[in-house]
Amino acid sequence: MRSIHLIALLMLLLPSSGYSQVQSLQQVLQQVRQGSQQEQLAAKQFVHNSQLDLQQLQQQGQQLNQQLQQIQQHNLQLEDQLLVLQQQLKDKQSQLNTEKSSLTHVFQTIAEHEQLLLDSVRPHSLWQHDTSGINLNNEQLDLARIKQLWQALTEQIVLTARVQQHDAMVLDSKGQPHAMQVTEYGPFTAQTEQGWLHYLPAQKQWQIVALQPQLSHLKQGFWLDPSMGQLIQQAGQNRWWQALAPAGLVGVLIALIAIVATIIGVNRLFYLYQEKQRINRQQTQVNANLDNALGRIIAATNTVTDANLAAHLHSAILNELPALQKGIGTLAVLAGIPPLLGLLGTVGGMIETFTVMTQFGSNNSELLSGGIAQALLTTQLGLMTAIPLLLLHCAVKNKSRQLSQQLEQEAAAIVIQQRQNQD
Template sequence: MKKMLASLTVSLSLVVTVASAQQAANLDQLLTQLEQGKIAQSAQNQAREAEFKAKVNQQQRMLNDINQQRDSALVLSAQLEQQFETNEVSLANKSDALDKRLGELKELFGVLQQVSGDTRSKFQTSVISAEIANRGEFLDQFAQSMGSSAKLASIEEIERLWFELQREMTESGKIKQFNRDVVLANGESKQAVVTRVGGFNLISNGKYLEYIDETGTVAELIRQPSSRYLNTADALIDNIAQGSSEPTAFALDPTGGSILSLLVQAPDSRERIDQGGPIGYIILGIGLIGLLIALERLINLVIVGRKVNRQLKTDVASSDNPLGRVMQVKDKHPNLDTESLELKLSESILRELPKLSSKLTLIKIISVVAPLIGLLGTVTGMINTFQAITLFGTGDPKLMAGGISQALVTTVLGLVVAIPMVFIFAYLNGRSKGIINILQQESTGIIAERSERVEQGQGA
């Protein structure tokens, strides 16, 4: 370190010498300048040394003051530590004394805290809060104060909690009407008369409402339940308007809206059919075609059956019904032998068979094909389900709901179409065979009559 200072001093001397040499005209002037600089530097160093000595006493006084402050702080720290220990002992003793004095009240306060929390949760979903607002603020403050050990519940707070519970029970047994803003299904807010049915439901203008605690608003359900529930709401409002005391049937939700929200989320018939996808619509189309064919066959067979029954009551053959056309064969061939007439009648009956059993085979085919197409939709839906499982796993059932819905709905639609088609085919086939049996019976009667006549002629 000393070597570095010496080198620095030499360097500064060289710099000063070089600078002086540049200004001095000869060596004498340079010597004079160096002597003057040495004298000035010595005077400056002496001044600095005198200033430092003058401040030594001041620095010593500051050091003494700091030491005194440190000693005072240490004494105060010891005193505070002793006081802290004393306070801890005193606090523990007072806490024990407080617990002994509280006794069973401590359990009571715990129960009150739990009841206030449960009641606050109840008020969040209660439709009574739509009429009586801001009931939860007191319960929040009460629960917070009960949670703090520094404050115990007062008699007024306990009575207020009891009052809120009693008011909830009392209002649950009343049907009241009040005015307030209602958010309609289209998003508009409108002042309306709201009817509260106990603590179960809110209705207005024959529609069900819901209470939203987060925003404190009453909104109309975007999707209303079926008409049979809405009719009961209209009947209740009419009875209230008329002041009638007669009992009124009303569809209420004992859960305060939970069951109603699930009910309106359940898909209706149209939505269930939509879940079947294209295959479901194909099944319904085939079923509609089969129904139209069956209707046409039923009308035709009923008309033909009536004409055949009329023909049975007369001996005059008519060409507007199968039995009349069969009977005309006998009239056209009066002298034909029995065997030939039998062949002619069989030919005539065979000619009528396609008309009577027309399209019945198609109905039978539809009854067989419909469940097969439904099975095809089931397989397609399960393929979609397994693909969703492969891509996303089984964590979210909603991803698989589409495939499962298609798998189940198409099977149901196939059976819905097939089962009626089986009964329709059986009924129409029975009517057709009934008419054919009449034709065969009458044909057999004609042959028997002709054979008897021939035998009587031969015997004569």
Template sequence: MKYQLILCLLALSVLSHEAHSDDNLVIKAKAESALQEQHNLERESKFKQTEKELNLLRASLLEKREQTQKRNDKLVTQFTENEKKLAKLEEKLRLETGSLGEVFGVVRQTAKQLESELVNSVTSVDAQNYNHIVNNVAAATELPSMQQLTGLWRAFEEQVQASSQLVPVKLNFVNGAGEVQPQEAFRIGSLGLISQHGYLKWDAQEREAQLYSKQPDNMTSISTLRSEQGASLILDPTRGQLLEQLAQRPSIMDRVKAGGVVGQVIIGLLLVGLVIATVRGVSLSMTRQKIRSQLKSPHILGNNPLGRILSVYSKDKRLNVEALELRLLEAVVDEQALLEKGLSMLKLLAALAPMLGLLGTVIGMIETFQIITQFGNGDPKVMAGGISMALVTTVLGLIAAMPLLLAHNVLSSQAELIRNTLEKQGISLVAQQAEKDSIGNEASLERVA
């Protein structure tokens, strides 16, 4: 019983506690619900405020769009009206100007041509007083005034008069050290400038002059121009282009250098051949002179080919005719070898020179094709080195071969003349010995008889 009573009390206490907890939860739920309702009301009021602001902004933007559209329509209408007015004004201008438009075009074109001529003209030293008018007419976008037209005509007249003048001028001269110093010179019309040092290259932008790197031959000095009225003068009608090309014209040494190693070898062969030809020519000339003297004095044996032939005859004249003929022939052959000494080398050099020229040609073309392979053939200056070597070596080979062949022919002819003289004298001695033997044999036969 006691236990049951205790259990009942416990159950009643638990139930009362649970009922108390449920009441607390209800109170909390109601409080939370009130807070949430308050929060929702605040959010709703904010949303309504935002919606009101957006509606106001939308209305403002719609009003601005309407105003912009009206302004755009107004501008389009104004632009269309302006286009119509402009077309009418252009038509009116075209009708009123008439042929003046063509005249303006010709004047402007002429002014531009004159402006381009005056940019680098030497007349800017002292005879360009209307440049500003020419520049204004060339850059004008409207009809020129009478003052501008008159100034343009004066500019033409000034240049025509300046082109016929040879007048002294003072200018700034840039020397080789880069120093600028005043100098006197002569302006040759509109073609160029000349000073005491030579023809001058004029820089109109810097208003300075400097010498061309290479001057023409037989140049007239300033003193001659001042003293003589009819002094001749070299003129460059291209206004300096020919003088600039003159500096690029290669000299003989430049052409020789373009031949490279092969060209130097050919020149070396030519020099060696000329030395051999000179030595042998002098030797043969002296030999011919000695032979002439020997022919005049046959009894006085000298140190020359004919003297040696005669000495052989004087030593071996007791031999019979056949033996004497062989001895003289041997002496002539020995002398011929001495006379033709060096001629074979001269002939060899004459044959080698064109072959070396051909070799240089092949080497130059190989270099040209290698350059074409590396850089293409768009720039001819890149290929100029190989082609120049090919042509220069060919020319050098031919130039070397021709004098060597001529020298070999001349020296061979002289040696042949000397050899013929020796053979003729040898035959004469053999004939003389044969006559003596014949006379001796006849005398012996007469004594026997």
């Protein structure tokens, strides 16, 4: 197509006549043919080059396909390895969780043992001499803390074998502080010039034992209490009057009332028993005997006319009743006073307890034991006194009522006998 266009173009450009023009056309044609051959050769060369390029591209494509297959195989291998690694990771994580749980359990066990050790050591007086610097408020468990704990416990073991003296504030039995020199025999016993002491862990202070045991001072030794002061406190309570000492003045008043009421009650029972014996003897006698109530009633009616007999008998009986009922009202009053005194002691003990709580707080029961002991002990003493006195009052009252009824029956028998004699 390109050659035809060139021929047409040349024909338009050439003149329309002349032989020279024909030769020119042949030359042009010859040139066109040569150009076509060159183009064909170039086209063949282009095709050949294209085929070579295509072959190269096909080879490269094959190589790329091979590389792709290799990559795919490698990816499959990597996927398998990834699955294996993921499974190994899961196993490692599970093992890590197991080890972590075991380690946590070990830490908890160590922390619990640490707390047990501290709870068994801190209530003792030697802990106030600790110089290890362990922080009891720090809950972090590490090697440094374990080392401090070991140093603290080692120091406590060393202190248990020492006798040491130092000045300290000592509380008396009422919770009032005093500056004294304290001698400590390890963690076992401690004393001052005023007596034996026991340690208050919450206040970190000493307190004088309220009930001092009678322990002689040894010339070549000293007393040790392996119960850390408990035996010394119990030894001071062996005497019953010391156990009742917390009741104080209220306890003394209750004891006095119990003694007075018992004397009155026993005296009245003895009198009524003797009167009962005398009345029984009078029933078997004909003549009136003035040493008993029945004899005096009979003697009062011997000179009385029949019309006034019943009135005189009633008057004679009324005259004898005060002697038989004497002391019953007093016993009733005395039996009612001890519970009221016990309540008074309870109120006083609670006031003392709240006073100690206001001054020293309520986190230690040992400081509060004095007021609570007084509160409970006075109530107990009041009830223990009132119950027997009430029984004694009932016994005296019943005995008096029996004798009164017996006198009334005998008086009624006298009236009936007089009427029968009249008939």
